[in-house]
Amino acid sequence: MTNSIKSSTDNTQMNDSIQQKSTVTITEKVTKSLKKRHRKEKRFKIVGLLAVLFGFMLVLTLITDITAKAIPAFHQHWVKIDVDYKSAWLNIDDTAAATQLTNQMQTANYRKVLRNSIYQMFSTGAEKKLTRQDKRQLTKLFSTNAEFTIKDKLIAKPNYINKKIELWVKLDDDVDSYLKEDFPLGEAGLRVSKKQAEWIAKLSTEQRIDSRFNLSFFTASDSREPELAGIKGALTGTLLTMFVTLLLSFPLGVAGAIYLEEFAPKNRWTDIIEININNLAAVPSIVFGLLGLAVIINIFELPRSAPLVGGIVLTLMTLPTIIIASRAAIKAVPPSLREAALGLGASKMQVTFSHVLPQAMPGIITGGIIGIAQALGETAPLLMIGMVAFIVDVPTSILDSATVLPVQIFLWADSPERAFLAKTSAAILVLLTLLLVINITATVLRSKFEKK
Amino acid sequence: MNNLNIKENDLSELALTETVGNIYADNAKMSIRNADVYYGEKQAIHNISLDLAQHQVTALIGPSGCGKSTFLRCLNRMNDTIDICRVTGQLMLDNDDIYAKDLDPVLLRARVGMVFQKPNPFPKSIYDNVAYGARIHGLTNNKTELDEIVETSLQKAGLFNEVKDRLKEPGTGLSGGQQQRLCIARTIAVSPEVILMDEPASALDPIATAIIEELIDELKEKYTIAIVTHSMQQAARVSQHTAYFHMGKLVEMGKTEDIFTRPEHKLTENYITGRFG
Numbered sequence: 142m143t144n145s146i147k148s149s150t151d152n153t154q155m156n157d158s159i160q161q162k163s164t165v166t167i168t169e170k171v172t173k174s175l176k177k178r179h180r181k182e183k184r185f186k187i188v189g190l191l192a193v194l195f196g197f198m199l200v201l202t203l204i205t206d207i208t209a210k211a212i213p214a215f216h217q218h219w220v221k222i223d224v225d226y227k228s229a230w231l232n233i234d235d236t237a238a239a240t241q242l243t244n245q246m247q248t249a250n251y252r253k254v255l256r257n258s259i260y261q262m263f264s265t266g267a268e269k270k271l272t273r274q275d276k277r278q279l280t281k282l283f284s285t286n287a288e289f290t291i292k293d294k295l296i297a298k299p300n301y302i303n304k305k306i307e308l309w310v311k312l313d314d315d316v317d318s319y320l321k322e323d324f325p326l327g328e329a330g331l332r333v334s335k336k337q338a339e340w341i342a343k344l345s346t347e348q349r350i351d352s353r354f355n356l357s358f359f360t361a362s363d364s365r366e367p368e369l370a371g372i373k374g375a376l377t378g379t380l381l382t383m384f385v386t387l388l389l390s391f392p393l394g395v396a397g398a399i400y401l402e403e404f405a406p407k408n409r410w411t412d413i414i415e416i417n418i419n420n421l422a423a424v425p426s427i428v429f430g431l432l433g434l435a436v437i438i439n440i441f442e443l444p445r446s447a448p449l450v451g452g453i454v455l456t457l458m459t460l461p462t463i464i465i466a467s468r469a470a471i472k473a474v475p476p477s478l479r480e481a482a483l484g485l486g487a488s489k490m491q492v493t494f495s496h497v498l499p500q501a502m503p504g505i506i507t508g509g510i511i512g513i514a515q516a517l518g519e520t521a522p523l524l525m526i527g528m529v530a531f532i533v534d535v536p537t538s539i540l541d542s543a544t545v546l547p548v549q550i551f552l553w554a555d556s557p558e559r560a561f562l563a564k565t566s567a568a569i570l571v572l573l574t575l576l577l578v579i580n581i582t583a584t585v586l587r588s589k590f591e592k593k
Numbered sequence: 594m595n596n597l598n599i600k601e602n603d604l605s606e607l608a609l610t611e612t613v614g615n616i617y618a619d620n621a622k623m624s625i626r627n628a629d630v631y632y633g634e635k636q637a638i639h640n641i642s643l644d645l646a647q648h649q650v651t652a653l654i655g656p657s658g659c660g661k662s663t664f665l666r667c668l669n670r671m672n673d674t675i676d677i678c679r680v681t682g683q684l685m686l687d688n689d690d691i692y693a694k695d696l697d698p699v700l701l702r703a704r705v706g707m708v709f710q711k712p713n714p715f716p717k718s719i720y721d722n723v724a725y726g727a728r729i730h731g732l733t734n735n736k737t738e739l740d741e742i743v744e745t746s747l748q749k750a751g752l753f754n755e756v757k758d759r760l761k762e763p764g765t766g767l768s769g770g771q772q773q774r775l776c777i778a779r780t781i782a783v784s785p786e787v788i789l790m791d792e793p794a795s796a797l798d799p800i801a802t803a804i805i806e807e808l809i810d811e812l813k814e815k816y817t818i819a820i821v822t823h824s825m826q827q828a829a830r831v832s833q834h835t836a837y838f839h840m841g842k843l844v845e846m847g848k849t850e851d852i853f854t855r856p857e858h859k860l861t862e863n864y865i866t867g868r869f870g
Contacts, residue, residue, distance in 0.1 A: 406676065480671065480709060485702065486701075486730060488699050499716075
């Protein structure tokens with residue numbers, strides 16, 4: 142009996158001590174674990190910050206590198222030459238009537254005028270007569286376009302005939318590259334001989350060489366000659382293709398998403414469709430190109446290399462992205478909003494278009510932009526449908542042959558001429574700028590919808 | 594342990610008994626007979642029959658999950674939006690079967706309006722919120738008529754004086770109580786015959802609740818009202834008839850004062866005296 146009482150008091154004592162102990166340990170434990178948790182949080186913050194910094198640095202490096210490489214493409218060296226419009230060289234009968242003269246000017250031999258004028262310039266004074274090899278090297282200093290500059294000038298001002306005129310023409314791309322970069326002569330890639338270098342030096346001391354803004358980069362199309370190649374054709378092609386893509390993929394994608402989310406019955410078929418759409422988003426883009434070639438070009442016989450075909454192929458590619466993003470945005474609209482409108486007697490259509498869609502619009506626009514941005518940078522599927530062709534004309538409609546910026550970048554990056562290196566970077570810059578413009582437009586649109 | 598036993602006993606008893614009290618009203622606006630509601634295989638509502646008396650407030654009370662909200666949402670076919678939901682039985686609004694094949698739920702919802710538990714104004718201006726119903730149903734021919742509808746609806750909802758200077762401001766910027774009154778104004782603007790309220794004051798503070806309750810009392814002059822509520826005091830204050838639901842069944846229905854003073858069924862008594870639920 143006493144024993145049991147004792148033991149019970151022991152028990153209570155023990156209970157007390159356990160309780161005391163446990164209260165102390167809980168506070169201690171919490172403090173201890175709190176320290177650990179704080180440390181964890183700190184560590185995570187640092188890792189996160191490092192990740193962001195790393196990503197930012199990569200982007201920064203990329204952009205500075207591309208910009209630095211692209212800068213030479215935005216200016217071009219011109220040279221002032223004394224053109225002697227001798228009628229004999231031109232093979233023009235200067236006694237003919239004015240109308241006949243204009244006709245003759247169209248077909249005159251400007252190459253001879255150019256060459257002889259240059260030879261004249263470099264064979265005066267102390268210099269001895271030019272050898273055949275010298276002559277060949279000398280003509281290579283100037284762009285093939287110089288001939289046409291001379292022609293255009295004479296046609297604009299016919300009274301220059303038989304006169305000696307100072308004229309600015311473009312230098313050849315090799316010379317241009319030589320002037321832009323101080324590469325030692327004879328290095329791989331720079332095709333300028335010692336003799337040519339001397340002539341260039343002479344021209345610069347006479348202040349006949351001038352570096353100007355390279356406007357033709359923005360106004361010309363592709364060319365085999367780097368000093369004449371421009372971005373306009375590819376840029377127009379890209380804009381036309383994106384126009385078709387946007388026009389097709391956005392309405393189709395949003396309509397599909399609305400139907401699947403709001404109207405379609407939930408059954409096995411819609412499940413299958415959903416799975417397929419998700420799978421389609423993961424299909425390699427070149428497969429869509431093959432599909433475009435097999436179906437759109439071979440069966441429907443739409444023109445090869447056309448922005449219309451490119452747009453359709455890119456639509457196929459971006460559609461799943463837009464549908465998935467739009468469905469997510471529509472799903473995120475609170476059901477209470479739908480109920481409110483339904484409860485007032487709005488039809489399903491009215492609920493969707495006046496309540497659900499405006500609420501989902503920011504998300505839909507984001508999805509659309511991701512899709513379009515993807516399409517903008519896409520190269521592979523367009524190779525399959527012939528948009529990789531060398532096209533010198535600026536496309537004027539969605540049925541003309543065209544190429545797009547990423548394909549142009551691919552083509553230029555593949556070219557051996559050194560000057561194309563800068564052109565490639567410059568084209569990348571143009572592409573990135575376009576992307577930036579699209580993103581800014583999207584952000585503005587989105588914030589506008591969000592305000593509502 | 595003891596309590597649980599009583600509950601189980603009562604349930605088995607309930608399975609055998611019919612609804613006690615009086616489900617009939619002399620001037621029924623809506624009459625429901627033998628309504629069953631299924632969610633897929635699961636039956637949520639078992640054989641419920643009751644009348645909603647015209648120009649009176651009928652309160653639906655009962656513990657959570659007893660099916661009172663489900664039942665309420667059958668009355669304007671809001672359950673149609675749930676694919677797996679199936680309703681059988683005869684549900685009449687005046688002389689129209691609301692589940693008839695040729696009856697358009699859009700028309701039904703214009704006649705039977707609904708106010709939800711959480712205030713859900715559209716993210717539009719106060720004016721547009723109230724005008725929306727009138728607009729989609731084409732109730733007005735010109736701006737002046739619409740202005741009038743908006744004003745009278747807001748007045749009836751007791752909100753006009755508070756918002757008359759900021760009708761162009763978004764409805765979501767109002768306080769919770771004001772938002773709920775805006776939702777009521779929005780419902781009234783369509784001139785429904787019946788208003789269903791699904792716990793309209795449960796997300797509001799006591800003052801806003803009192804205002805809403807007063808409003809319900811005024812609204813019954815013109816509309817037939819069914820209100821689901823968790824607050825027995827609220828049911829006692831605003832309703833003329835009370836129906837007590839339990840496990841998807843209608844246990845008891847009758848005049849509010851009878852239900853709260855002399856409940857016939859043991860379950861009702863347990864619930865209103867706060868013994869369970």
